[in-house]
Every structure is written in C-alpha cells, then in structure tokens.
Amino acid sequence: YSPSEVGAQPGYRVAAVLPAGGCGERMGVPTPKQFCPILERPLISYTLQALERVSWIKDIVVAVTRENMDKMEGIIQRYQHKRISLVESGVTRHRSIFNGLKALTENGSNTKPSKPEVVIIHDAVRPFVEEDVLLKVVTAAKEHGAAGAIRPLVSTVISPSADGCLDHSLERSRYKASEMPQAFLFDVIYDAYQQCSDYDLEFGTECLQLALKYCHTKAKLVEGSSDLWKVTYKQDLYAAESIIKGIISQQICIVMDTKEDKGHIGLLEEMLKNELKHINVTSRTLCHAGRDLQQIILDQCYNFVCVNVLNFDFQETQKLLKLLEDSHLSIFNPVVVVSVHFLDYNSEPFGEKMENIMQIREFSKEVKKRNILLCGLLIYYPQDKLKIQESLRQGATIIAALIKERNPGLAGQLLVA
Amino acid sequence: YSPSEVGAQPGYRVAAVLPAGGCGERMGVPTPKQFCPILERPLISYTLQALERVSWIKDIVVAVTRENMDKMEGIIQRYQHKRISLVESGVTRHRSIFNGLKALTENGSNTKPSKPEVVIIHDAVRPFVEEDVLLKVVTAAKEHGAAGAIRPLVSTVISPSADGCLDHSLERSRYKASEMPQAFLFDVIYDAYQQCSDYDLEFGTECLQLALKYCHTKAKLVEGSSDLWKVTYKQDLYAAESIIKGIISQQICIVMDTKEDKGHIGLLEEMLKNELKHINVTSRTLCHAGRDLQQIILDQCYNFVCVNVLNFDFQETQKLLKLLEDSHLSIFNPVVVVSVHFLDYNSEPFGEKMENIMQIREFSKEVKKRNILLCGLLIYYPQDKLKIQESLRQGATIIAALIKERNPGLAGQLLVA
Ligand SMILES: [Mg+2]
Ligand SMILES: [Mg+2]
Known part of the structure; x- marks a missing residue:
C-alpha cells in the first residue's frame, strides 16, 4: 500500500x-x-x-x-x-x-x-x-x-x-x-x-x-x-x-520457559534471522507472556520454536500446544512447532533424557490430527564456545528447513544439531 | 512421443x-x-x-x-x-x-x-x-x-x-x-x-x-x-x-546387502510404491549387482534407499556412496541417499548400535560437499507383524518426504520410523 x-x-x-x-x-x-x-x-x-x-x-x-x-x-x-x-x-x-x-x-x-x-x-x-x-x-x-x-x-x-x-x-x-x-x-x-x-x-x-x-x-x-x-x-x-508456504513462514516466534539464560537463545535467534532472511523473528517468555503469545497467534504466526531450557520434559511445549489448539489457528494452515532441547553429552546423563525427549513422537501423533506439525530438535551444547556456535548455526538451518518444507511426513522426528 | x-x-x-x-x-x-x-x-x-x-x-x-x-x-x-x-x-x-x-x-x-x-x-x-x-x-x-x-x-x-x-x-x-x-x-x-x-x-x-x-x-x-x-x-x-524436483524423483532404487530376507524389504518397496504414486521403484542387491547399479546411475536415478540388513555399520551405504561419487551424477542434481537400518529395541542391545548409526552425521558431511544428501532411517522392527507393517509404512512416508523436499538442511539426520 x-x-x-x-x-x-x-x-x-x-x-x-x-x-x-x-x-x-x-x-x-x-x-x-x-x-x-x-x-x-x-x-x-x-x-x-x-x-x-x-x-x-x-x-x-x-x-x-x-x-x-x-x-x-x-x-x-x-x-x-x-x-x-x-x-x-x-x-x-x-x-x-x-x-x-x-x-x-x-x-x-x-x-x-x-x-x-x-x-x-x-x-x-x-x-x-x-x-x-x-x-x-x-x-x-x-x-x-x-x-x-x-x-x-x-x-x-x-x-x-x-x-x-x-x-x-x-x-x-x-x-x-x-x-x-x-x-x-x-x-x-x-x-x-x-x-x-x-x-x-x-x-x-x-x-x-x-x-x-x-x-x-x-x-x-x-x-x-x-x-x-x-x-x-x-x-x-x-x-x-x-x-503460500512463503507467506505463512514470514514470522517465527521463539518461546522459552525462562527469562534468564538468554545467552545461547539470543544467539539461536540471531542465527535464525541470518538463515531466514526477511523473516520476522520475535521471542517471548511463555510463563510471563500468555496474553502476549495469544496476540501473536491471533496475528497468524504459523511457526514456533519452543525452547525448553529448564526442563527435559515437554511442559513448556505442551503449554504452547494447548494455546495453539485453543486458537484454532491450524484450521487454516499447518503450524510448525519445533521443541528445542539443549544437551551436553559429556556432563549429563544421556539415556534418561533421551527417553524423555523421544516422547515427542507420541505428542506429535496427537497434535498432527489438528494440523500441528511437531518436531524435536536436540542441540548439542558443549562447554566449548566455538562448538556451541556451530551447533546453534546447524540448529537454525534445521529449523529453517522444517519451516520451509512443512512436510507432515517429518512430524514426530527428533533432529540433532 | x-x-x-x-x-x-x-x-x-x-x-x-x-x-x-x-x-x-x-x-x-x-x-x-x-x-x-x-x-x-x-x-x-x-x-x-x-x-x-x-x-x-x-x-x-x-x-x-x-x-x-x-x-x-x-x-x-x-x-x-x-x-x-x-x-x-x-x-x-x-x-x-x-x-x-x-x-x-x-x-x-x-x-x-x-x-x-x-x-x-x-x-x-x-x-x-x-x-x-x-x-x-x-x-x-x-x-x-x-x-x-x-x-x-x-x-x-x-x-x-x-x-x-x-x-x-x-x-x-x-x-x-x-x-x-x-x-x-x-x-x-x-x-x-x-x-x-x-x-x-x-x-x-x-x-x-x-x-x-x-x-x-x-x-x-x-x-x-x-x-x-x-x-x-x-x-x-x-x-x-x-x-525439476518432480522429474528427478521419478525413480527410486532400493539397494540391499543380501538376496535373502526379502520379506520386509519387499514390503517396504510396496509401501514406497504406494506412497509415491507414478514412481518407478526398482531394487538391486548391491553385492551382486555392481554393474547393474552403475547402469541405473547412468540412467540418472537420483534416489537411493540403501537397506543394511546384515550389518549395523555403513559398509553397504559406503559402497553405494563410492559408486555415486565416481559417477559424477550429483554434479547435475542433488542425490538423496537414505541409509535404512532395522532395529528391534527389545531383543537387541540398543546403545552400541545407535552409536554406530549416529556416524551417519560424519559421513553426511563428507558427501554433502559433492551434492549427495545422506540421511539415516531407523525402522523399528518388532516381532509383532502388524506393528512391522505400521513401521514400514511410516518409513516409506519419511523416505517420500526426504525425496520430495531434497533439503540439504536435513542431511545427516537420523530419522526414526
Ligand atoms: Mg481473464
Ligand atoms: Mg515470446
């Protein structure tokens, strides 16, 4: 105009x-x-x-x-x-x-x-x-x-x-x-x-x-x-x-469960902006911004990156999925939700957390019926600063691919960066 | 004509x-x-x-x-x-x-x-x-x-x-x-x-x-x-x-390391044909069909599903990758290779095999430079016949998605059906 x-x-x-x-x-x-x-x-x-x-x-x-x-x-x-x-x-x-x-x-x-x-x-x-x-x-x-x-x-x-x-x-x-x-x-x-x-x-x-x-x-x-x-x-x-895929991929909302520890999330946001040029990336803290998030959903944002910093279960992702289901947004177009989890293989017990994260497949089946395409993304998070950057960059590439393709056949997968 | x-x-x-x-x-x-x-x-x-x-x-x-x-x-x-x-x-x-x-x-x-x-x-x-x-x-x-x-x-x-x-x-x-x-x-x-x-x-x-x-x-x-x-x-x-994506997805070649045990591979082939209508799915035994396979590559097949039945390493996939690299086929268009592995969580030791399969990320990095997009696909293979069918059907859906999208950002991932 x-x-x-x-x-x-x-x-x-x-x-x-x-x-x-x-x-x-x-x-x-x-x-x-x-x-x-x-x-x-x-x-x-x-x-x-x-x-x-x-x-x-x-x-x-x-x-x-x-x-x-x-x-x-x-x-x-x-x-x-x-x-x-x-x-x-x-x-x-x-x-x-x-x-x-x-x-x-x-x-x-x-x-x-x-x-x-x-x-x-x-x-x-x-x-x-x-x-x-x-x-x-x-x-x-x-x-x-x-x-x-x-x-x-x-x-x-x-x-x-x-x-x-x-x-x-x-x-x-x-x-x-x-x-x-x-x-x-x-x-x-x-x-x-x-x-x-x-x-x-x-x-x-x-x-x-x-x-x-x-x-x-x-x-x-x-x-x-x-x-x-x-x-x-x-x-x-x-x-x-x-x-149409381009139109509904113009906005990504990063949702997280804490206001602290913005370090690597800020970096992920930056990498996403870099990977997805001309795309509006915003971030919200889920626990403090329920109403805010509802507005974003009302504004027809079809892409969510839900970062679970504090927990290895899906509490935050589930809250977001609940909001999305209530909004009926996914009636119109498939919504992509990427549930991000950080993991340091060396310093943390691997098996148990993996088992938790693998639950993504069951959650995905449920929400797929409502046109919500849920994937997990495990970002390797070692102590080495340079390697973190590389992991986050690869994470952003994977998120960009999931949003671009929006293929239901990939819902429920746990991807690794 | x-x-x-x-x-x-x-x-x-x-x-x-x-x-x-x-x-x-x-x-x-x-x-x-x-x-x-x-x-x-x-x-x-x-x-x-x-x-x-x-x-x-x-x-x-x-x-x-x-x-x-x-x-x-x-x-x-x-x-x-x-x-x-x-x-x-x-x-x-x-x-x-x-x-x-x-x-x-x-x-x-x-x-x-x-x-x-x-x-x-x-x-x-x-x-x-x-x-x-x-x-x-x-x-x-x-x-x-x-x-x-x-x-x-x-x-x-x-x-x-x-x-x-x-x-x-x-x-x-x-x-x-x-x-x-x-x-x-x-x-x-x-x-x-x-x-x-x-x-x-x-x-x-x-x-x-x-x-x-x-x-x-x-x-x-x-x-x-x-x-x-x-x-x-x-x-x-x-x-x-x-x-162009449609044209180079018209043929899929299933490659396997054995002539025996065709049961579930035949079923996977059938599911793929069902998932990808109008697509020519052929299968070859790698160890007996080197020359045959070279002809398929010469005929510009850009999609390979490499089924590793016998081993949990990448011997067969590596042989195929070597053939592909020698052929220079991927100069013209990205080639998708899905390395399939079957796994029964209950009856087999999980951790070690997973570790082997996770090597896919390193292989992928190497061949991606040559425009070959390698992914792993782990197909859950329980004793229950009905569940096998479901796993294979889901495996076919994932393969179809990877071939359709041909997104380099997903190379190196291990997907699970
Ligand atoms: Mg007119
Ligand atoms: Mg003219």
Whole structure:
C-alpha cells in the first residue's frame, strides 16, 4: 500500500461475485482447479480469505455447480468463511456471473445480501489479490462505470490464418492482458447482462467488453501486479503452494520457559534471522507472556520454536500446544512447532533424557490430527564456545528447513544439531 | 512421443540459437532470470541440457552479455555442456539472435559450428522443451521456411485507448500466444535479419514476423504443450523448482546387502510404491549387482534407499556412496541417499548400535560437499507383524518426504520410523 491508502475505503456499498463453476479441463486433472488442495486446503478458500480480509466488501456471492454445492458448503464451514452466499452456476462463465448478480438484486435481509453500488468480479483461481488493487478498481468503477486490472503481455499475440499459418503478429506494446479483479457500477453490469444476447452469454469474451457493447461504458484500466496471475496449469499450483508456504513462514516466534539464560537463545535467534532472511523473528517468555503469545497467534504466526531450557520434559511445549489448539489457528494452515532441547553429552546423563525427549513422537501423533506439525530438535551444547556456535548455526538451518518444507511426513522426528 | 516419432530425426543439419542477454528486470531480482539458481544450478543449464539431449541438434550458440561471458563459461565447464559456442549478445533480443546466426555462417572447423540448413531459436528461460516439439517445428520449418510453437491465450487481450480506457477486447479464440521454440530455414531468417531495419532490430516483435515482413515467409504454427511456458516472474521460478524436483524423483532404487530376507524389504518397496504414486521403484542387491547399479546411475536415478540388513555399520551405504561419487551424477542434481537400518529395541542391545548409526552425521558431511544428501532411517522392527507393517509404512512416508523436499538442511539426520 502507498501510505495514503492505508485504511482508505469506499463510502458506498461494495459486493463481490466469484464465478467458480469451471471444470478445470486445462489442468489435466480430475479436480476442478478451484478445489485443488494446497497444503490440503482448497484453492478457493485462499481466494475467499483474500476477499474477506477486506472489511468493506460486504457480500461475496460464489457461483458453483449443483454437484459442488455440498463441497462448497463444507469448505465455508470448515474454514469459517463469512459474508458468503452461494448460487448455482450457469453453463458458461457469463451465465454464472449473471446468476451471482441476480442474487444481489434481491432485497437484503439478515441472511441475504443487498444490492451494492459497485460490484467486484473476481476469479476463484486468483488467490493472491491484494486490497490495494481491489480499492483501485472499485474507485475507478465508481467514476467510470467499469474498471479492470491489466498486465503487460508475456508472449507475443498472433493471428493464425485458416491454414494454421501466421497471418500477422500484434505489436506487443499496443496490447495488454486483461486480468481480474474487475469492478462495475452494479446497474451498468446488470443492465449489460439483461440485454446480453444468448450468443454473448455463451461465447462473449469478458465483462469489460459486455459493458462496452451493451452500455457504452468504457472501462478504466488499472495496472495490476504479477500476483494477480491465474492458476491455470499444474505448474501454477506448484507456484501457488510455494507462495503460500512463503507467506505463512514470514514470522517465527521463539518461546522459552525462562527469562534468564538468554545467552545461547539470543544467539539461536540471531542465527535464525541470518538463515531466514526477511523473516520476522520475535521471542517471548511463555510463563510471563500468555496474553502476549495469544496476540501473536491471533496475528497468524504459523511457526514456533519452543525452547525448553529448564526442563527435559515437554511442559513448556505442551503449554504452547494447548494455546495453539485453543486458537484454532491450524484450521487454516499447518503450524510448525519445533521443541528445542539443549544437551551436553559429556556432563549429563544421556539415556534418561533421551527417553524423555523421544516422547515427542507420541505428542506429535496427537497434535498432527489438528494440523500441528511437531518436531524435536536436540542441540548439542558443549562447554566449548566455538562448538556451541556451530551447533546453534546447524540448529537454525534445521529449523529453517522444517519451516520451509512443512512436510507432515517429518512430524514426530527428533533432529540433532 | 507418438510411437512413429521415436528415434525420428531430420536428414539435414540443425543448429540452435539461444539469446540469453536479458537482464531480468521483470523478475524484480538482481540476477538475470536465466542465471537464477534452481536447486543451486542456473536455469540456463537446464535449458542447455534439454537441447543437448536431442542428438540431432549439432551446434548450440548462446548469446550472452560481455559481463556474463565468464559466468557462462563457468557454467558450461561445471555442468559439462557440449556442442556450445558463445557469442556476445546485442543490446536487444533481435541483435543477440542476429549475432548468434552470424556465428553459424562462418566456416565450420573442429571448434567452430558450421552453417545449418534449419536453425532453431529458443529461449534460455524455457527449460522444459521436449524433443517432439523441437522435431515438429524443425520439420515444419524445412517445409514452410518458418515455424513456431503456439499456445491458447490464458487471458483476454485488450487494446487500451490513449486515456487508459478500454478501446476493444480481442476475440480470444481468434488469437494465439506465440511461444518458443521457433525454427527457420537458415537462409530465410539470416536474409530477414540482413534486410532488417534498425527500428525492427530495436523494437520488432518477434522472429516469425520478421520472416514474414522481409522474406514473405508465412510461418507454420505448431500447437505446443503447457511445458513451453517462459520463466518470467518469481512464481515461475518456484514452479520450475517443483517441476525439476518432480522429474528427478521419478525413480527410486532400493539397494540391499543380501538376496535373502526379502520379506520386509519387499514390503517396504510396496509401501514406497504406494506412497509415491507414478514412481518407478526398482531394487538391486548391491553385492551382486555392481554393474547393474552403475547402469541405473547412468540412467540418472537420483534416489537411493540403501537397506543394511546384515550389518549395523555403513559398509553397504559406503559402497553405494563410492559408486555415486565416481559417477559424477550429483554434479547435475542433488542425490538423496537414505541409509535404512532395522532395529528391534527389545531383543537387541540398543546403545552400541545407535552409536554406530549416529556416524551417519560424519559421513553426511563428507558427501554433502559433492551434492549427495545422506540421511539415516531407523525402522523399528518388532516381532509383532502388524506393528512391522505400521513401521514400514511410516518409513516409506519419511523416505517420500526426504525425496520430495531434497533439503540439504536435513542431511545427516537420523530419522526414526
Ligand atoms: Mg515470446
Ligand atoms: Mg481473464
């Protein structure tokens, strides 16, 4: 956001329509792409979350096929989506959008959405849309009647002749790719759809063109960022997973059971910051900061390093796990918890402590059911200062790997640095 | 490949030109995208490998900036690329291609490439090009003078008016995205570049259009697969990494030190096949199959599960590591080796064996320098048949995770199933 826009919001009612009736034939997979799982959560849920985060979007109408209605209800319930209404999709994208718009014309009651001044149309398969571009298209639509996000063309566009040869290439700089989101004065786009010919409802290219053709409304074009790209092919799903993993790995909270003995924990924190560039590492003392920690969890921190300095059991880690379970945070994305234990092989009795620590496997099984990925990390902690540094550095590398990969197959393991 | 094309090759000389002078400003990162590392290897090296695999492409000319000449020489040496010549890139893409073509007009000697009948032009940032589409564009170019791969448009293309509003949308079905590879009769494209105006060398859209404009050659258009996509943005790098990880995880070789006692190893193999669908799992007895194993390594298997049935030391794993180091396979991609050990906690003395197995950390450090990621896996092997199954299933899950993530930060760990 540019600073002037922080907190800015339109002074009129805004709703969104999300056509999600597609069948994903392009992906070459049986699941329609809006329902493909990313970290086990369907793609469309990420898109809904992106829209819900924007407080001034009052209603979100999703159009899905009759067969997927139950699945969609399940997604809304499981991921606690708010302000959503479902309508049945039509056989084409335009018919689905039209159905969504119709649902917004009915008189609003407690349960039904009411007619907005401006309506956003977005794709279920563009999960990374940001508030600033939504505000830009909405504001431009309020002024011009219609607006849409555009991007530079990545490839040259050509016109083939009937015999499959090149007729001509378009001059790339004179054209743009029309992306989503788009926004319209509700009356403009609704009017366009009401007038729309059957042919255009079947084959028409896109909403901006319908507003132009039927209402003579020339859409304002707004430059979007590359985040707006549409998940279309299998490689796009891979990219989306990496991006989501990156987003939920942006903050790590180090939790410990004491305020003293900050020496090596401070060093571990430093190493982590070094290993995970651009990541916000904070630390909290668990026993003194219950409320503080709850705020961090509420702020959607998905990564915890729980340092057990005083004890070789899991008291502290268990307290943290309890807080996490109560928060329901892990409903949305897998939470990584690394339970760190320091051990000096030479000066301490090894076997008994190891046995305690190996309990991590049982704890892990329990919390894994709730999408919490718990690992143990044993950091070798000898007297030699230089060796401590090396151990901590390796510990940070292991923590970084666990957070980056977030692989459930590794939950319950005790790693050694 | 369709069966008729297997082994088909053109009966005339073919070369390729790869413009790689771009500076990657779109990516928003300081490294030009063709040099961005994927699993630590620069993107362009994957593209070169894709072209080299095609035996009938006799010369590959790469155009790079003067500043990147040394870097490129280093990549060629390190990854043992063959049939490559370097030329200096021009200030635009077209000037770079022209420089590459010029290099092919010089008389061939032992070290210099010679003039081909058909020349392929490809992008350094499209690493997943397959032999079949290369053959198709080359064959079509031989017949029509020019040919290029096309793809359906993902977004609607629009023409903006001067005031940043929509002028009109193009009918999506009537246009295509022009992708790479393209191919030309050498004389056609060389002639086109020689006649080409300075304006077109600076701003001209693409080679197909130059062949049309200057030589009246209408390119044949060939439908390509979605693999042809161009690594343009950061999300494309993520996708490319996932695809490459997928490609090198397609085969797992289970190696063991005995032909007897196949019971639980057969079961582990079965579980692995179940865990890793579509993956080719083969097994070999190390002591009887040295040559056999060398063939598997030559066939570029990047995943080994080494089962130590008889011994609790690393004799078998060390033999495998020696074979791998001699093969230089890990120059190209990280090799994952999981050293599996079975243990019945109840009936066997625990401490001593564990100590042996913990040596894995030291071995791992050594081979990690050569891009071999070694982990240990201890599979709990009790008398109870049902529990064995559970242990083996969990072992397979862990192996699958290690192969999928291929994270160097986890090398040297001893995991427990
Ligand atoms: Mg192109
Ligand atoms: Mg579109």
